[in-house]
Amino acid sequence: MEISFFGAAGEVGRSCIMISTNKTRVLLDAGVKFGKHEEYPQVEDNVAKKVDGIVLSHAHLDHSGYLPHIYSTGYGGDVYATKPTLELTTVLISDYMHLSAPQNVTKNGLKSFMAHYKAKEYQSEFSIGDMRFRLIPAGHILGSAMVHITDGRTSLLYTGDTNVAKTKLFDGADLKNINADTLITESTYGLATDVFQKEKDAAKLMIASIKDTLRQGGKVVVPSFAVGRAQEVLLLFDDYLNSGILPKVPIYIDGMINKAMRIHRHNVIYCRKELQSKILMSDYDPFKNKNFIAVESKAQRAKITNSDEASIIVTTSGMLSGGPVFYYLPRLAGNPVNKMIMVGYQAEGTLGRDIQEGARKIEIDHRPVELKMKVETYHLSAHADRPGLESIISKVNGLENVFIVHGEKSKSESLKEYAAKRFNANVPAIKSAYTV
Numbered sequence: 459m460e461i462s463f464f465g466a467a468g469e470v471g472r473s474c475i476m477i478s479t480n481k482t483r484v485l486l487d488a489g490v491k492f493g494k495h496e497e498y499p500q501v502e503d504n505v506a507k508k509v510d511g512i513v514l515s516h517a518h519l520d521h522s523g524y525l526p527h528i529y530s531t532g533y534g535g536d537v538y539a540t541k542p543t544l545e546l547t548t549v550l551i552s553d554y555m556h557l558s559a560p561q562n563v564t565k566n567g568l569k570s571f572m573a574h575y576k577a578k579e580y581q582s583e584f585s586i587g588d589m590r591f592r593l594i595p596a597g598h599i600l601g602s603a604m605v606h607i608t609d610g611r612t613s614l615l616y617t618g619d620t621n622v623a624k625t626k627l628f629d630g631a632d633l634k635n636i637n638a639d640t641l642i643t644e645s646t647y648g649l650a651t652d653v654f655q656k657e658k659d660a661a662k663l664m665i666a667s668i669k670d671t672l673r674q675g676g677k678v679v680v681p682s683f684a685v686g687r688a689q690e691v692l693l694l695f696d697d698y699l700n701s702g703i704l705p706k707v708p709i710y711i712d713g714m715i716n717k718a719m720r721i722h723r724h725n726v727i728y729c730r731k732e733l734q735s736k737i738l739m740s741d742y743d744p745f746k747n748k749n750f751i752a753v754e755s756k757a758q759r760a761k762i763t764n765s766d767e768a769s770i771i772v773t774t775s776g777m778l779s780g781g782p783v784f785y786y787l788p789r790l791a792g793n794p795v796n797k798m799i800m801v802g803y804q805a806e807g808t809l810g811r812d813i814q815e816g817a818r819k820i821e822i823d824h825r826p827v828e829l830k831m832k833v834e835t836y837h838l839s840a841h842a843d844r845p846g847l848e849s850i851i852s853k854v855n856g857l858e859n860v861f862i863v864h865g866e867k868s869k870s871e872s873l874k875e876y877a878a879k880r881f882n883a884n885v886p887a888i889k890s891a892y893t894v
């Protein structure tokens with residue numbers, strides 16, 4: 459088997475890996491990279507358009523956003539993923555096309571990619587050419603999968619993005635009985651010091667801080683990815699509202715989060731059993747808490763920012779690269795009583811990362827904005843921390859080779875040091891290829 463790395467090499471973004479045998483070539487993920495400007499995987503169009511299939515680990519655009527481009531160059535094959543991944547990908551890609559209008563994407567390409575969806579259930583095997591595939595729950599977001607591949611001689615596990623910890627939505631990656639001689643693992647939080655407290659403990663601290671702001675009549679802005687963190691945070695709010703710990707203030711939900719919530723509700727069978735029984739076997743639906751209010755118009759946004767009621771606003775985009783958060787921030791940033799709470803990963807080169815690292819004089823839509831509001835970060839991450847990544851590496855049976863991707867260079871290198879003690883470990887460079 460040959461493995462070629464076209465992206466996510468010493469970076470987070472543009473995940474795209476090609477697995478080939480003599481007869482078959484398959485892409486694992488086809489993502490874009492967001493930062494000050496967009497970057498694409500380093501794969502030639504006429505290589506990508508000739509692959510025999512594309513398998514998606516999950517819907518996030520750093521794994522799926524390059525699909526419309528590949529279909530526009532004439533690729534006519536299928537894209538394989540779980541059903542919720544295909545649905546969420548459609549939502550995220552249509553929003554992305556609308557906001558970014560990337561070059562070289564044709565209307566036909568877009569249509570063609572939706573016509574080639576092949577939904578696959580977790581743990582059921584399927585073939586592409588002479589390779590057999592199996593999707594395994596990855597615990598990262600709705601429908602997210604690790605991909606197991608074998609050609610009869612070599613077997614490989616690609617983690618995609620993964621979380622081994624239990625969250626409100628998922629049980630964590632399913633690492634039981636995995637045999638693979640080669641592992642391609644993410645390393646978003648690969649540093650030896652990336653050790654997170656339990657989600658429960660982080661949530662308690664976050665809620666205490668939010669209560670503090672609400673008590674003073676302030677507004678709390680929670681920038682969030684449309685898929686994943688937003689639902690996790692809203693389920694936490696639902697719990698704390700029901701127990702009376704969080705005061706019953708309006709919780710405004712703005713951006714694609716609302717659409718993604720609907721997809722979560724009708725795919726709840728892919729979530730934890732506890733959440734399934736809540737939604738399917740009782741009248742209570744935590745996604746429909748009475749305090750959740752969908753923001754549907756500009757006038758409504760203006761009303762929210764102009765009023766002096768205490769409230770919480772959960773809105774896209776998670777890394778402050780655009781979206782409705784750009785409406786709220788300039789209007790709320792000047793008041794030191796208000797607070798911004800960051801809960802998701804902030805990639806290098808994004809405004810979210812700059813702010814997390816202390817920037818307080820920023821620009822939004824080319825206008826200067828001074829952040830007088832408080833800014834705090836709580837790790838409710840959808841990614842495995844370092845001990846989680848180590849547990850993945852140690853649980854795969856028969857492992858020989860470890861390739862470390864989807865992490866900033868220092869994080870990937872740190873995890874490599876750990877893996878190299880027992881295995882042949884590499885942090886692949888972009889456009890590099892290996893035979894296993």
Ligand SMILES: [Zn+2]
Nearest residue numbers: 516518598619
């Ligand atoms: Zn992801």
Ligand SMILES: [Zn+2]
Nearest residue numbers: 518520521619
């Ligand atoms: Zn990712």
